[in-house]
Amino acid sequence: MGIGYGKKTLMELLEEDERLFRETKHYYGIKELKNKEEDPLKYERFHSRLLTSVIGARESVKFVAASPAVREYGELVFGLYTPEGDTVALSTGILVHVHTMSAFAKWMIRNNYEEEPGIRNGDVFANNETWAGGVHTADVQTLIPIFYRDELIGWAGGVTHELEVGAHEHGSMSIFSPERFGEGYHISAEKVGENDEYYNYYLNKIRVSSRMPNWWIMDEKARLAGSIMIRNEVLRVIEEFGIDYYMRTIREIIEDGRREFLIKIKERFVPGRFKASGFQCQPWKGLPHLHPLIREDMVNQVPVEVNVNADGTIHIDFEGSSPWGYHPYNCTPSAMDGGLWVTITQIFAYDGKVNDGAYLCVTQHLPKGSIVNADYKYVATSIAWATLIPTYALIGSLLAQGYFARGFLEEVFIPSAANSLYNGGGINQFGETVGLSVFEMAACQSGGRAVMDGIDCGYTLWNPESDQGNAELWELLAPIVYLGRRFIPNSMGHGMYRGGTGWASLWMIWNTSRFNIACSGQISKQPWVPGLFGGYPGPAWHGITAIDTNMAELIQKGETLPHTFNDVLEMVKSNKLQAKKFDIHNRPYWEDVKTYDLVGIFYTGGAGYGDPIERDPELVLKDLEEGKLTADFAEKMYGVKCSFDEKSRKWVYDVEATKKRREEIRKERLAKAVPAKDWYLSEREKILRKELPDDIKRGLRECMTISPKWAKEYREFWQLPEEFTF
Amino acid sequence: MSEYSLEVIRDLVNRKLPWYILKEMMSAPKDKDRFDKYIKVLQEKVPWKERILLPIHEHLYIVEKNGEAIVKAKCGYEFGDYRENWLLKTLIYVRDTPEKFREVYPILATHEPKLQELREHICPGCGAMLYVYGINPGGMVNFLFLPDLGSFYNDWLGKPIPGVKDQSKGVQDKTIEMIKKWVEKEKK
Numbered sequence: 067m068g069i070g071y072g073k074k075t076l077m078e079l080l081e082e083d084e085r086l087f088r089e090t091k092h093y094y095g096i097k098e099l100k101n102k103e104e105d106p107l108k109y110e111r112f113h114s115r116l117l118t119s120v121i122g123a124r125e126s127v128k129f130v131a132a133s134p135a136v137r138e139y140g141e142l143v144f145g146l147y148t149p150e151g152d153t154v155a156l157s158t159g160i161l162v163h164v165h166t167m168s169a170f171a172k173w174m175i176r177n178n179y180e181e182e183p184g185i186r187n188g189d190v191f192a193n194n195e196t197w198a199g200g201v202h203t204a205d206v207q208t209l210i211p212i213f214y215r216d217e218l219i220g221w222a223g224g225v226t227h228e229l230e231v232g233a234h235e236h237g238s239m240s241i242f243s244p245e246r247f248g249e250g251y252h253i254s255a256e257k258v259g260e261n262d263e264y265y266n267y268y269l270n271k272i273r274v275s276s277r278m279p280n281w282w283i284m285d286e287k288a289r290l291a292g293s294i295m296i297r298n299e300v301l302r303v304i305e306e307f308g309i310d311y312y313m314r315t316i317r318e319i320i321e322d323g324r325r326e327f328l329i330k331i332k333e334r335f336v337p338g339r340f341k342a343s344g345f346q347c348q349p350w351k352g353l354p355h356l357h358p359l360i361r362e363d364m365v366n367q368v369p370v371e372v373n374v375n376a377d378g379t380i381h382i383d384f385e386g387s388s389p390w391g392y393h394p395y396n397c398t399p400s401a402m403d404g405g406l407w408v409t410i411t412q413i414f415a416y417d418g419k420v421n422d423g424a425y426l427c428v429t430q431h432l433p434k435g436s437i438v439n440a441d442y443k444y445v446a447t448s449i450a451w452a453t454l455i456p457t458y459a460l461i462g463s464l465l466a467q468g469y470f471a472r473g474f475l476e477e478v479f480i481p482s483a484a485n486s487l488y489n490g491g492g493i494n495q496f497g498e499t500v501g502l503s504v505f506e507m508a509a510c511q512s513g514g515r516a517v518m519d520g521i522d523c524g525y526t527l528w529n530p531e532s533d534q535g536n537a538e539l540w541e542l543l544a545p546i547v548y549l550g551r552r553f554i555p556n557s558m559g560h561g562m563y564r565g566g567t568g569w570a571s572l573w574m575i576w577n578t579s580r581f582n583i584a585c586s587g588q589i590s591k592q593p594w595v596p597g598l599f600g601g602y603p604g605p606a607w608h609g610i611t612a613i614d615t616n617m618a619e620l621i622q623k624g625e626t627l628p629h630t631f632n633d634v635l636e637m638v639k640s641n642k643l644q645a646k647k648f649d650i651h652n653r654p655y656w657e658d659v660k661t662y663d664l665v666g667i668f669y670t671g672g673a674g675y676g677d678p679i680e681r682d683p684e685l686v687l688k689d690l691e692e693g694k695l696t697a698d699f700a701e702k703m704y705g706v707k708c709s710f711d712e713k714s715r716k717w718v719y720d721v722e723a724t725k726k727r728r729e730e731i732r733k734e735r736l737a738k739a740v741p742a743k744d745w746y747l748s749e750r751e752k753i754l755r756k757e758l759p760d761d762i763k764r765g766l767r768e769c770m771t772i773s774p775k776w777a778k779e780y781r782e783f784w785q786l787p788e789e790f791t792f
Numbered sequence: 793m794s795e796y797s798l799e800v801i802r803d804l805v806n807r808k809l810p811w812y813i814l815k816e817m818m819s820a821p822k823d824k825d826r827f828d829k830y831i832k833v834l835q836e837k838v839p840w841k842e843r844i845l846l847p848i849h850e851h852l853y854i855v856e857k858n859g860e861a862i863v864k865a866k867c868g869y870e871f872g873d874y875r876e877n878w879l880l881k882t883l884i885y886v887r888d889t890p891e892k893f894r895e896v897y898p899i900l901a902t903h904e905p906k907l908q909e910l911r912e913h914i915c916p917g918c919g920a921m922l923y924v925y926g927i928n929p930g931g932m933v934n935f936l937f938l939p940d941l942g943s944f945y946n947d948w949l950g951k952p953i954p955g956v957k958d959q960s961k962g963v964q965d966k967t968i969e970m971i972k973k974w975v976e977k978e979k980k
Contacts, residue, residue, distance in 0.1 A: 332948050333822055336846065338939035339963045345928050347907045365907065367928065376943035376961065467937045471846055473830025475804055476817045517807060517814055556898045562850070596925030599850040603910070603926050605901035631900060650900060668900075676850050677921040682807075703896065732919030739883035739914045742933070746880060746971070747978050749930075758930045759906045766930060782968055783932045785975040 069180055069218045070149050071313055076175040076185075076218065083150040093152075093321040093423060101315045102322060112307055112315055113419065116155040119299035120144045123224070123292035124157035131288035133229055133281035134543060135238075138535035139508040141227035142285075144292050146300065147171055149218050153422040154316045160529045161411050162201065162404035163225035165425065169199030169400040170207050171221050173255060183257045187213040190259030190290060192268070194231075196398040198255035202448045203231045204238035204503075206253065206282075208289035210262075212297045214304055219313065222296035224289040229502045230278035233448065235355075235584045236491025236501035240448040241654060242584070244359035244392035249448045251275035262294060277491065277501035323415070323423025328378035330414055331427070334477070335468035340372040343386075344460050344594050346453070347761065348393065348587070349653040359392040365765030366395065366437055368457045369776065372464055382406070382461065383431040386776025389768050390440035394448040395588075397438050401447065405454035406430060408528055412481070413462055436772060449487065449586055455527050456483035456594035462527070463513065463595055463673070470516060470599075480513025480520070481527045482565065482672040483594045486607045492581035495545040502543055507669055509534030511566025513559065514601055514675030519685070520566035522553065522694075525672070537571070545578035546665075550629030553692070554668065556699045561601025561674020562681045567694040568604065568671035570631050574617060575663045583665055585609055587654035601674025602703075610634060610666035611655070614646035617662040631666050679705040679728045683719045690717040705731045753784050756792060763792035794820040801829040805837070827949070840868055843954055846944070848937055851920050852878065856955040861941060869917025875966040877935040882913040882922055888929070938963050 068075030074082075086095035102109040123144045128137055135141040143159035151171030156164040170193050179185055191209045194200045200207060209223035231250030233240035240249050251272065258268040264286060272286070273279040304312045348364035350356060366388040373381045390396045397405075406428060415424035432439035437453055459481035469477040484507065491501035509532045512525035526532045537548040549572040557568030575581055590607045597603050610631060620627060620643070628634045628643060637643035645664070649655070659665060686706040689695035697717075700706045705728035708719040756763065770777035770791050781790055794817070796804075803809045804817075831844050834853070838844070842855035842864060854874045855864045863871035863878045871878040887893055887910035893903045896910070903910075903926075911933075913923040923936070942961035945953040952959055 333824075336939050337943045337948065338937060338941075339935070339965070340937050341934040342925075342936065343927065343931060343934055345908065345926070345931065347904070347928075349904070365928070367931075369934075373963070376940060376947050464936065467848065470850075471848055471937075471939070473801070473804075473826045473847075474822065476814050517804070517809070518811075554898065557901075560896065594926070596923070600921035600923060602896060602924045605897040606903045608900045610900075635900075652904070670901075679921070680850075735885065735912075735914045735919045735921070736883065736916070739885040739912070741916070742880045742882050742884045742913070743974055745884045745886070746933075747974065750975070753930055761907060762928050762930055765928065780932065783971070785971060 069185060071217050071219050073217065076149060076180050077178065080150040080172065080175050083152065087426065093324050093426060094317040096317055096321040099318045099322055101311065101318050109315060112303065113319055115299070115303050116146055119296045120146055120155050120157040123295040124159055126295065127288040127292040130284065130291050131226065132284035133226070134535055134539055135227045135229045135505060136285055136288060138539055139505055139533035140531050141505070141508065141529060142224060142288070144222070144224040144296060146296055147221040147223070148316055149220055151175060151221060152320060153425070154220070154319060155421060158531050160225060160227065161408040162528050163205060163207065165407035166199050166201055166205070166400050166404045167207050167209060167223045167225060168422065169403060170255065171209055173198040185211050185218065186260065187211065188261040189257055190262070190264060191256065192253045192258040193255045194253045195255060196400060196447050199400045201401040201404055201450050202239060203233070203250045203252055204228050204448070206285070208286070208293055210293045210297060212300050214301065214309055219309070220300060222293040222300070224292045226285040226289055228276070228282050228285060229505070230276050230281065232275040232277060235489055235656060236277065236582070237489030237503035237584070239487055239489070239503060240394055240446070241487065241489065241586045242355060242357060242360070242656065243394060243446050243448060244357045245444040245446050247444065249446060262290070264290070277499050319419050320421050320423045323419035323421040324426050325423070326418050327415055327424040327427045331374065331378040331380070334472055334474055335374050335465070336471045337374045337376050340374070340464035340467065342370050342460050342464055342596065344368040344370065344457050346456070346588070346594060353654060355656045362764070363761050364391060364393050364395070365761045366453070367765065367769060368438060368453065370457065370460055370464065372461055374468065378427065380428045381431070382428065384436065384438045385431060385433055386769050386773045386779070387433055387436035387438045388765060389435055389772045390437050390442055390445055392446070394446045395437065395450065395453045396440040396445045396447050397450045397454050398447060399432055399439055401450045401454055402430060402432055402438050405458040409458040409462055412527070412530060413465055433773060449588070451484050451528065452586065452588040459483050459527050459595045463598055466598060475516040478516035480515070480565070480595065480598050480673045480675060482511055482513050482525060482604065483589060484526070485510050485669045486588050486590070486609070487586040488667055489584040490544050490581065493579050495577040500544060504540060504544070506534045506540070506571060506667070508532055510669045511558070511568060511604070511672040513565045513595060513598070513672040514561045514563035516563070516675060519563050520558070520672035522566040523569050525566060545576050545581055546573040547576040548572070549574050549627055552630050553694050554631065555694055555696045557605055558671035558694070559597050559602040559604040559674035560678040560703045561597055562676025562678065564674045564681070565601070565604050565672025568669055570666060570668045572629060572631065572634065573665045573667070575659045575661055575665065578661055581660065582656065582658050584656040585651065585654055587651060589670060590652050595673045597673045598675050600677035602678070603673045604671040607670050608668055609651040610649065610664070611651065611657050611659070612638070612643065612645035612648045612664040613657070613659065615662050615664060616644040617664065628664070631668070634664060634666060678703045679731050683724055687717045687719060701727065750784050754786065758792070767792040794823045795825070796823055796829070798829050798832065801826065802833045805830070805833045838866055840864070845953060845956070846939055846941065848939070849922065851915060851922060854939070854941065859955060859957040861953065861956050865915050865917050867915065867918035867920070869915060873966055874941070875938065875964045876970045877933060877967040879913050879923060879933050879936070880967065880970070883916050885912045885914065886910070887912070935965060935967055938965055
């Protein structure tokens with residue numbers, strides 16, 4: 067006799083769940099939505115109650131937490147699950163983790179936690195391991211069972227992002243750990259409490275494993291409080307609706323979600339194949355403080371093929387992805403499933419019954435041993451996001467073509483890739499140890515849309531409720547002073563509707579005896595997400611540091627201080643700002659900094675939509691007014707002949723000259739471009755002669771080795787001999 | 793269920809709708825006849841007569857011509873069989889030096905042309921920018937979107953592809969056949 071509903075074991079329930087779907091293609095074999103049809107109002111009221119429980123939990127426990135991750139920028143999410151671990155309802159927030167918690171519950175069921183360590187009412191389980199449903203150490207999952215009388219009828223859980231996990235170089239996501247051993251505190255699918263309280267050992271472990279244990283412990287309490295809130299509400303719902311109604315209806319809701327998804331796909335998309343390739347290089351070679359296992363520049367590709375099938379289901383294939391490596395950018399299936407989840411909830415399943423029903427309509431092929439399905443036991447995954455977020459952003463961008471084709475222009479949207487990560491640590495302004503990841507990047511830029519520009523400073527794929535946090539709060543947490551936080555002109559992907567504008571913070575390190583900044587420098591060499599329909603991708607990342615400066619003197623003399631990247635460049639050029647070491651970074655770095663040093667952080671812009679020279683000139687003027695564009699870019703990218711009218715103190719443009727300039731741009735393009743066929747034939751010759759940079763050849767060779775299928779496709783495309791390799 | 797007049801859809805296509813209507817459209821259930829109205833509006837806007845079967849780009853449409861489905865640009869340029877990758881029939885300009893990157897990105901942006909190039913695909917008929925993407929040198933030109941026209945019309949819309957002889961279903965990629973011919977011709 068098991069602890070699950072109907073006295074079955076949880077494994078029996080899970081096997082039945084999977085068997086019924088396999089055999090009937092309906093969730094839990096439910097062919098008729100009986101409860102919905104019999105009393106739709108009751109059914110909707112029931113669903114609303116469950117939805118309210120998870121959203122209410124998230125909104126309430128934000129105020130239990132102490133960490134800036136949770137309080138300031140909302141890096142948390144809650145979910146309600148069936149006894150088998152399928153998602154019934156989810157809150158807003160970091161939606162990636164709705165599915166990762168599902169994977170955690172199923173992992174515990176498959177590994178017979180029912181017997182050992184046992185699952186009882188009031189037990190608390192935690193995890194951040196990739197092999198048990200997690201993504202990386204920073205995202206900590208709490209799950210509690212929901213028992214009605216003596217049967218387990220579901221799970222409630224939450225995830226928060228911990229800003230300091232005790233990693234090698236401070237912060238939440240280790241940049242330089244080639245294996246899991248430098249990633250900080252791993253919680254390995256453990257029972258960490260009972261009777262709704264954490265075990266002392268667990269809290270003590272956190273106290274010695276993180277540089278900021280109070281943040282983490284308060285987040286633990288927030289997650290547990292939220293989970294208990296959901297559990298209590300579910301029990302109230304059961305008292306009101308009855309256990310039979312509850313169990314039948316949570317399954318109907320998932321089947322309903324599955325059907326809604328298929329209807330939406332057929333209503334809004336076009337069946338067919340969508341293809342693109344993500345590419346990422348990380349120049350590691352020669353970096354200081356590097357582990358010897360990381361010895362080569364990283365060159366990774368993730369090809370993406372999305373098939374929207376005639377029955378409305380979707381299959382995504384990542385065949386040809388680079389092999390996993392000794393770097394923190396590897397993903398495991400649970401991470402990729404999380405990425406899929408956050409994508410489908412933004413693109414297709416954002417209203418109605420959002421639950422595992424949608425997930426059941428999408429399958430993925432994640433080649434084993436690749437960067438999207440790393441099979442090395444000790445693999446590092448701390449910045450898995452840097453692979454999975456741009457990959458799913460690319461998928462979103464591809465699928466936007468489906469919305470366009472059906473005429474739903476209001477839905478066409480280019481997501482954007484993750485930006486670089488900044489970790490800081492050392493001694494803070496209060497003389498205490500501090501470590502954190504600065505999560506300003508939680509509010510970056512989206513790509514353009516078919517009807518409007520991308521969002522400036524308010525979007526991330528992983529958390530649709532995006533927030534950068536107040537500058538004052540980051541100043542309180544780390545020994546830094548903000549000299550500026552501003553948009554960087556021209557830093558968007560240009561387009562008829564441009565991507566969101568990139569922005570930058572300029573910090574002065576303040577009042578510390580010892581501090582360091584580590585930066586991941588991802589997308590430092592290339593944009594990952596392409597523009598759509600002629601729009602440009604956003605620019606690559608860059609950062610600046612000025613070490614041993616004369617800032618103290620400038621402040622003392624009351625001189626003008628730098629507030630932007632450009633100010634720093636100008637002042638360095640004119641020798642007003644002096645620094646013994648001044649760097650414009652285009653790759654990861656780990657820098658020892660001290661009081662009066664400057665650190666400039668850039669968050670790049672989103673990709674553009676449509677041909678830039680078709681942009682409404684009035685929008686170009688608006689960007690000029692707002693300092694997001696400069697006049698030279700207005701002319702060369704948008705063909706807008708403009709000038710600043712001193713009298714009206716406004717930017718104006720010349721209609722006729724603009725028309726003429728745009729015509730000229732078209733002619734210039736035609737003159738300098740070559741027929742793609744000629745280009746193809748000459749590129750083919752180069753490839754046959756293997757005239758590619760060594761790193762690229764190595765990257766392609768690795769992909770051809772790991773995937774004979776992709777190798778065949780590559781050889782076929784370039785018409786290469788069968789035995790060809792790099 | 794939402795329903796919008798032809799005028800509203802025309803305004804949507806012409807980007808004349810105010811935000812509050814766009815927002816309403818985003819939040820409301822989708823209108824069932826959007827595709828028909830959309831095609832009607834697009835057909836009004838193009839300077840040629842071929843029937844639009846499916847818009848695949850701001851500038852490109854799959855149209856019916858002499859019983860075949862081909863890709864045709866707004867300007868009238870014809871790219872041929874829709875099952876061949878139209879990107880390989882464009883003009884292409886590759887940014888592969890720091891100077892060329894700086895023309896389109898701020899001076900501090902630090903692209904690495906050795907590891908990545910920016911490919912710009914241009915319409916041979918009118919010079920419109922059609923697609924821009926970053927990729928490693930030696931990277932393939934992906935077929936961005938190849939619709940399964942047969943299933944779309946026959947199964948999803950419940951009618952045959954208008955005027956097209958081949959109603960077969962499934963994704964049919966003819967690009968490699970095209971490339972093979974190019975290479976064979978070049979060898980000769």
